[in-house]
Amino acid sequence: MSQSTVNAKAPQRLREAIDHAHAALASAGVPSPRHDAEELAAFVVGCPRPRLHMVGDLSAGQRTVFSELISRRVNRVPLQYLTGSAPFRYLEIAVGPGVFVPRPETEAVAGWCVDELLASGISAPFVVDLCTGSAAIALSIAHEVKGAVVHAVEREPAAAEWARRNATGTRVIVHEDDAAHALPELDGAVDLVVANPPYLPDAQRELVDPEVRDHDPAAALWGGPDGLDGPRMIEAAARRLLKPGGLVAVEHADHHGPQVAALFESAVESAAGAWEQVVVRQDLAGRDRFVTACRAR
């Protein structure tokens, strides 16, 4: 792919530098050019975005760094890889090459898990986050459900390294393993299983944004010919891990609600009778986003 560069150093006045960056990002087709220009400016000057109006001039060093970051964003490097972090619920999650950037829609999945665990009254629930990536979901649950013991499973070594880094000093325990057969010692003992598995149909490879196609790890994205290989694997793993009455939440593509619900409603022969209360739930934008179910008692 050809690389574009923003050759000139950014103007000295911050406001002008942001305007120039905005124009460069907009002409490169970056979806939210003003937001990204301001986020990168805030990162460079080290102040929150709402306070940028208090900054007058950029130093020579700041102008150089800002221009370099804008050039990389023009080339569609994800914003979060440039700043090194992504917001997720109440946390900032460290991210970079090799790990999937956590998305806002997944916050609804984590939020449902938090609410259910708090309502359950279980003082130290056992939770498993399969396909954990950066460990964003696992860390949010550990942060918001004080007694929870959270196991996070990731198969890819580079992503598992980010998860371990983010989990340092927390109650999240990271396991580098395949979700399909991880944690057999917890079979039948887990209170809640959550997963955001790869779920895009392989045929969508040419349709996704350059940030996704060129930077998100392939193992985080592609879910086989119908996009359902990930949810199928999670249904089987959750059936094995959960105790009777335990809960599962699995994220899916926004057009896959009925198909994923069907996986839990005995469309898979081995799942017959295994699940109750199968529900398709929506994200904050109102799109079908995850299926929840209760392991039959």
Ligand SMILES: C[S@@+](CC[C@H](N)C(=O)[O-])C[C@H]1O[C@@H](n2cnc3c(N)ncnc32)[C@H](O)[C@@H]1O
């Ligand atoms: C869509 S990303 C989700 C990451 C994170 N849970 C989040 O919501 O931001 C899916 C993750 O699952 C991992 N993965 C894919 N197949 C896996 C498997 N069989 N076992 C464990 N992890 C897997 C990928 O490497 C990737 O990190």
